[in-house]
Amino acid sequence: MPASERGAAGLAAGLLATAQMRGFLSPQTGKPVTRAGLAYALVWAAIMVAGTAFSYGSQHWFAHLGTAAGLLANRRQDRLGEQARRRAGRQQQRGRR
Numbered sequence: 001m002p003a004s005e006r007g008a009a010g011l012a013a014g015l016l017a018t019a020q021m022r023g024f025l026s027p028q029t030g031k032p033v034t035r036a037g038l039a040y041a042l043v044w045a046a047i048m049v050a051g052t053a054f055s056y057g058s059q060h061w062f063a064h065l066g067t068a069a070g071l072l073a074n075r076r077q078d079r080l081g082e083q084a085r086r087r088a089g090r091q092q093q094r095g096r097r
Contacts, residue, residue: 013043013047016043017040017043017044017047020036020037020039020040020043021034021035021036021040022034022035022036023035
């Protein structure tokens, strides 16, 4: 998931959680106070479980799939290695002449 989508998902989750809170001025102190109930706790618990599942899954469940970026990087590295071997072979042939 691109960073912009992760940011949007995080913002949406934060707004959802914030919508479960209420803010008011304390009658005793006159200072701002926030209250959050069970719905707020459930939203953040779901976010934490999803993050943990993603982290665990990327190492244990989906590791064999690889990533598109990783596969492309490996292909590029293989191609660069092959070019270096060809170059070294040509230099050796020039040295023999």
